[in-house]
Amino acid sequence: MAQGIPDDVMMNAALIKDLVDVAKDAALQQGVLMRIQETPNSSEMVTYTSFTLFPTPVPKAPFLQALALQTHYNTLVDKISQDPDFLQDALASTIAVDDFTARLFRIHQQILKEGRSQSIVLGLNRSDYMLDQGEDGKLSLKQIEINTFAASFGGHSSRTTDLHRTILKVAGLLEDSQRIPDNNPAAGLAGAVAKAWELYGSERAVVMFLVEDNQRNVFDQRFIEYELWKRNVPTTRKRFEDVCKSGSLDQDKRLFVDGLEVAVVYFRNGYMPQNYVSEQYWDARLLMERSMAVKCPDISTHLAGTKKVQQVLAKPGVLEKFFPDQPQVAEQIRATFAGLYTLDMGPDGDKTVAMALAAPDRFVLKPQREGGGNNIYGSEICEVLEGMKEGTERMAYILMDKILPTPSKNYLLIRDAPLQISNCLSELGAFGAYVRRGKDTVMNECVGHLLRTKGSEHSDGGVAAGVAVLDNPLLF
Incomplete structure (x- = not known):
């Protein structure tokens, strides 16, 4: 089996031109959309979210390894969030010099002091990897980071599967189209949110998406909202400003925003210092953390996703503390650490x-x-x-x-950018979703994957940042 797209397809200029037209239309029909930069809060003008023309070849073994590991990563993040001594020791040096992390940590300490108001924990995360090519030429899965806060593109990656299958079929590559694995993170992520909402126990209460002021990436989030609506779970979209103006707690610490009782706060904003434009925004974050609402993530899970915690976990013997009866799990996780x-x-x-x-x-x-x-x-x-x-x-x-991945050739479809074949590097993410009530894990699943690809000339960058584009694995 050929690993990638045949050269006679890649280099056929007339075919590529036709495929690009089909691809862009298919992206719009599938809802793989973004608002334009000039009007980020209006859906009057939209464009396709950047994506690769073809899916990228990915070996099946490391792909399956990433998916299989995700439930263990979910467990690890959840255990770290419940271990205040570990967080204190791991972050001590960081909070001495990094004001943003220190402010988050102070909220965490205040919540510990007061006692958590809610025993239901909801985690939606994404562990990101690249395939590192060793000196012996062998490929190994290496983790870049774990995102415990606002892990995006679960919605869009649920739609790009059919998009790439369509492109391959039009290109006459019917058999290859079957090598793209099924993927529906939106349904899995929404399933976990719905479970947390159900455990909260009030049909009137809503799931509140806490969103940015500029909402270019609204459609990615809407897919998760639509899945919730299908399950008759009410949702609302609010900004920090709305919580500042109308957020309050009643005597039972139930959270109300604009008169609505909030069962779940799903943070899509609040992970960068510039998200907190005033002291009132910090007050709003504390108000939400103190409330009865289920937080995704709660403050301790937010801290569990810091780079410093990632580095401390790589020290000898640390993972074993979190998996005392499962040394093989600690070993499997450690194998992915750079x-x-x-x-x-x-x-x-x-x-x-x-x-x-x-x-x-x-x-x-x-x-x-x-x-x-x-x-x-x-x-x-x-x-x-x-x-x-x-x-x-x-x-x-x-x-x-x-991490040094092997480049591949592809076309990156980016609005207003010239169409050319590029040397590309890819990053694989596995989406995790878990719900815990007290000591009982109610749900712990890997709910899908994300492949992002960028030109090899770029060191850093995400899709929303305009550097990477959406992609799919073509398994071999």
Whole structure:
């Protein structure tokens, strides 16, 4: 079986032109849409969300490995969120120098002090990987990060499967179209939200999507909303500003916003410092955390997704503490870790600095930030580290081995960009969903996957950032 798209298809200019027309129309028909940058809050003008013309070849074994691991990653994140001593120790150095993480941590401490109002926990996360090509040529699955907050494109990736199958059929590649695996994260993510809503126990109460002021990516989220509506679960979309103006708790700590009782707060906003434009926004976050509403994620799960926690988990013996009776699970998770190194003050951190300065192209420097576009690469690592190698501000970062995937050829369909064949790198994400009530796990599933692809000239970047595009695995 040929692994990828045959060269006679890839290089046939007339066919490619026809396929691009079919592909863009199919994307619009499937709802793989984004509002345009000029009018991010209006659906009068929309365009297709950027995507690859063809699906990208992905070996079946590591693909299945990522999906199989996801329930264990769900369990790990949930256990970390319930271990305040671990979070305190892991984040101690970071919160000393990183104001944003410190503010989140203060909310976490206040909630611990008051006692959690809600025993129902809802987690929707996505663990992201690349296939690293070792010196021996072998491919291994290596984790980039786990997103415990606002993991996006579960909606769109539920629709791109049919999009790529259609393109392959039009190209005469009927057999290849069957190598694209089924995928419907929107239904799985919504299923977990619906379960949390049901456990909350009030049919009148709503699921509140807490959304950004600029909502270009509204359609991706709408797919999850539609799945909830199908299940007769009421939803509303509110911004921080709405919670500031009309959010309140009653004597039972039930949360009300604009007169609606909120059963579940699904945070799609609040993971970056710039999301908190005033003290009132921080007050609104605390109000929601203190409430009876189920939070996705709650504050301790938000902290469990930090880069510093990722680095601490890679230390010898740490994973085993979370899986004392399942050493094989700890081993399976550890096998996906790239090298992760501390920049704390002291000999270990000094060693990391020296290593990074000696060979910056081998590493990625990561701050405690989500949302794409924050990481530092190559010679820029030297510039940043030289400026702070003796100072405590270096503790706000971690260092990670750079993963080296094998490039593939594809066409990236990006609005207003020239159509050309590109050298591409891909990133695979596995979506996880879990619900716990008290000590009982009610649901723990891998609910689908996401493949994103970018031109190999780009170091960093997500789809919303305009660098990566949506894709599908073509399994071989």
